[in-house]
Amino acid sequence: MWSMLPSCGCNAVLHSLGGASVNLLSPFFVVLGSETKMVREELVVRLNNREYKNWLKAGRCLIILKDGLLSYTDQQMRSFHTDLLNKNSLLRSPCLTSSCKPRGSKLSSACRPCSEWQKVILMHHRTPDGTINWANCSPPLWRTDHWEVAKAYMPRGQGQVRGAGQCDASALLNLINFCKWFCAEDPKSARQVIQCRNELMHSNEFRVKDEWMRKYRAALQHFVQQFSHIPRMAAVGRQIEDMLAVDLSICVFGEDQTDSACMLNDSIRQLETSAEVVSQWEAALLQEMLQECLHAAPDSEEANAQDTELLKSLGGFLRSNKDLSERFSTELQAITELEARE
Secondary structure: OOHHHHOOOOOOOOEEEOOOOOOOOOOEEEEOOOOOOHHHHHHHHHHHHHHHHHHHHHHHHHHHHHHHHHHHHHHHHHHHHHHHHHHHHHHHHHOOOOOOOEEEEEOOOOOOOHHHHHHHHOEEEEOOOOOOHHOOOOHHHHHOOHHHHHHHHHOOOOOOOOOOOOOOOOHHHHHHHEOOOOOOOEEEEEEEHHHHHHHHHOOOOOOOOHHHHHOOOOOOOOHHHHHHOOOOOHHHHHHHHHHHHHOOOEEEEHHHHHHHHHHHHHHHHHHEEEEHHHHHHHHHHHHHHHHHHHHHOOOOOOHHHHHHHHHHHHHHHHOOOHHHHOOOOHHHHHHHHHHOOO
């Protein structure tokens, strides 16, 4: 494999994931020339920072985990919803006003059917005395929509979500942790991953150390073991291990070496796809952070010092990377407007 590498004083090596046709640990090379400007300079710099790569890979693992939980959580909540309706005839009655609306973490003066739904949801909550994000829900829809019930067990910001497919890993993990319907598994395993996820997503420097990655890997392994009865979880576990093992560093060849590198045209075309895929992973992770922060920022009751500080860090990070500032220009404008109000 390595005998194909031209003698060129390479800075690093890219082991990338470019889709089904690309081996996970195959080496790829970036050729910087007039015809092969496939990887932005800023991305090259970011992917040659070990702790940033750790941050990116850890975030990607959350996406892999989420994808493995989508069908399972949706199916379980459908069963839960059906079970509730079968056991309580009042829950089958429609909202009497169609105007029962929560305010933040409070739902008061609801009609009788919606109040009964609220009572039942709390009965199946592992911490009913804690903060319940009722604003996630539309109570008149509880009777007909199983996912409106599911959202009562999730973090804030789920109001516009209409199904499992629109949820992030945090939402699904919190659902498993807080809803008693998920009784076959140890909720502690979900809490461990939630803690790691929160540490990752609130990292102002967008970097995590190798020691943290080892803790994170152990938490993911424990969770996957607890949920081994889910058909897709074995594959999810393998994909997570592959992701944690992959190296996303980049090797740069200068223009004067493009002739020798032409022998690797097929690999270079694969790299173009691979680099774009990695860029998409990065964008998805940053988008999730932006949505979380921008949701909290306008609401003085929910905003806190950590949200504000993270939003400032995000804005600075995006502005310092031209490729990201172009991709997230709309979000940067929103951040600028929020900063101007302070």
